Amino acid sequence: MIMLKQKTLKGSFSLFGKGLHTGLNLTVTFNPAPENTGYRIQRIDLEDEPIIEAIAENVIDTQRGTVLAKGDARVSTVEHGMAALYALGIDNCLIQVNGPEFPILDGSAIKYVEKIQEIGIVEQNAPKDWYIIRKKIEVKDDKTGSCITILPDEQFSITAMCSFESKFINSQFATIDRIDKFAEDIAPARTFVFVRDIVPLLEANLIKGGDLENAIVIYEREVSQEKLDQLADLLNVPHMDAKKIGYIQHKPLMWENECTRHKLLDIIGDMALIGKPIKGRIVATRPGHTINNKFARLMRKEIRKHEIQAPIYDPNEAPVMDNNRIRELLPHRYPMQLVDKIISIGPTSIVGVKNITSNEPFFVGHFPQEPVMPGVLQIEAMAQCGGLLVLNQVEDPERWSTYFMRIDDVKFRQKVVPGDTLLFRVELLYPVRHGVSTMKGYMFVGDHVVSEATFTAQIVKNK
Numbered sequence: 001m002i003m004l005k006q007k008t009l010k011g012s013f014s015l016f017g018k019g020l021h022t023g024l025n026l027t028v029t030f031n032p033a034p035e036n037t038g039y040r041i042q043r044i045d046l047e048d049e050p051i052i053e054a055i056a057e058n059v060i061d062t063q064r065g066t067v068l069a070k071g072d073a074r075v076s077t078v079e080h081g082m083a084a085l086y087a088l089g090i091d092n093c094l095i096q097v098n099g100p101e102f103p104i105l106d107g108s109a110i111k112y113v114e115k116i117q118e119i120g121i122v123e124q125n126a127p128k129d130w131y132i133i134r135k136k137i138e139v140k141d142d143k144t145g146s147c148i149t150i151l152p153d154e155q156f157s158i159t160a161m162c163s164f165e166s167k168f169i170n171s172q173f174a175t176i177d178r179i180d181k182f183a184e185d186i187a188p189a190r191t192f193v194f195v196r197d198i199v200p201l202l203e204a205n206l207i208k209g210g211d212l213e214n215a216i217v218i219y220e221r222e223v224s225q226e227k228l229d230q231l232a233d234l235l236n237v238p239h240m241d242a243k244k245i246g247y248i249q250h251k252p253l254m255w256e257n258e259c260t261r262h263k264l265l266d267i268i269g270d271m272a273l274i275g276k277p278i279k280g281r282i283v284a285t286r287p288g289h290t291i292n293n294k295f296a297r298l299m300r301k302e303i304r305k306h307e308i309q310a311p312i313y314d315p316n317e318a319p320v321m322d323n324n325r326i327r328e329l330l331p332h333r334y335p336m337q338l339v340d341k342i343i344s345i346g347p348t349s350i351v352g353v354k355n356i357t358s359n360e361p362f363f364v365g366h367f368p369q370e371p372v373m374p375g376v377l378q379i380e381a382m383a384q385c386g387g388l389l390v391l392n393q394v395e396d397p398e399r400w401s402t403y404f405m406r407i408d409d410v411k412f413r414q415k416v417v418p419g420d421t422l423l424f425r426v427e428l429l430y431p432v433r434h435g436v437s438t439m440k441g442y443m444f445v446g447d448h449v450v451s452e453a454t455f456t457a458q459i460v461k462n463k
């Protein structure tokens with residue numbers, strides 16, 4: 001099993017431009033951040049330079065973009081930058097901005113992607129904390145017909161289906177099956193607006209920085225020449241023929257479904273606010289920032305419920321270590337060999353299996369009328385997995401043994417009884433030094449953690 005690590009930027013970069021809604025000249029700077037920081041946005045133009053965590057619960061508005069806030073500090077139009085970070089696998093980043101929104105740039109995420117690729121990405125020491133989708137999760141809005149569903153999958157992928165109230169542009173769909181195709185297939189897709197929506201946006205004191213350089217304008221319902229001319233004057237763009245329905249933009253469409261690709265880009269940006277990379281397939285019908293945020297909030301609740309996820313176990317797959325190999329590495333024998341097989345192992349983690357039967361010798365006295373696996377043996381089983389992890393990395397492992405030095409933070413959450421299949425996940429907390437190893441172990445039955453502990457062991461060469 002390959003253990004992926006968290007990533008951050010190799011250095012800092014800045015982008016400059018006007019804000020879509022404020023029209024202000026803005027600078028946004030992306031900086032490296034320590035492990036387990038996540039995404040944070042700092043308003044460096046405000047007193048005390050407040051920091052806003054980029055998480056779904058801090059979203060306060062989704063009408064024309066994603067707006068984050070903490071106290072009186074707020075920042076909008078963050079979704080394109082967030083999408084670039086998430087899609088390029090960056091886990092930790094401090095973003096500094098000198099105003100209330102990110103610059104709109106060309107209306108897509110491509111400028112962010114190009115800068116990230118130019119500055120480079122560096123791997124950190126902490127493991128990447130994936131959240132793996134195990135069951136269907138869905139959010140619906142019956143009023144709008146919007147729906148987002150996520151299903152189990154081996155990687156992160158999205159299909160977006162849009163239905164626009166327009167004769168000119170009706171239904172489209174877009175798909176990204178591999179997130180590493182984001183830079184090429186999704187990042188350049190520009191934001192868009194319908195002519196019918198521009199006047200209400202201007203009246204709401206928005207899109208002061210909007211123009212044909214940073215958005216696709218869709219003119220799909222004919223209005224009078226006079227009205228269209230007035231609108232063109234407001235936007236400082238040339239007059240056009242009111243009878244000519246179509247797209248209005250300086251740069252031609254990159255794809256026929258560019259608008260829906262941009263919707264997909266927005267989904268990725270809003271999913272970045274979940275706080276963890278996801279393995280699952282999203283199917284989004286009529287997506288928008290409002291339904292995206294509802295879904296991201298629901299996902300954060302699901303993650304809190306299953307903060308520690310059980311390893312995936314397929315009993316049909318051949319083990320990495322079978323019982324015979326385990327007996328070669330460990331000195332334990334009946335009745336103290338408490339690991340049946342190892343199903344995955346990497347440099348810093350291991351996953352083992354133990355099937356609990358009614359014939360376990362400890363059930364004879366613990367307890368005759370209510371068989372329960374002793375907690376001390378649960379910790380011993382986790383430690384045996386940890387021993388296999390460490391011994392698998394030394395020469396002549398059969399000549400070494402591991403011994404407990406310390407056990408901390410022990411928790412028992414659920415009884416273990418005959419018929420249970422135990423899954424152990426043990427991770428090295430620090431590199432092995434001077435023969436001493438500190439590990440964190442979890443034991444699962446199904447999706448539930450039943451016990452956990454932190455333990456320190458010493459590896460000793462047998463005489």
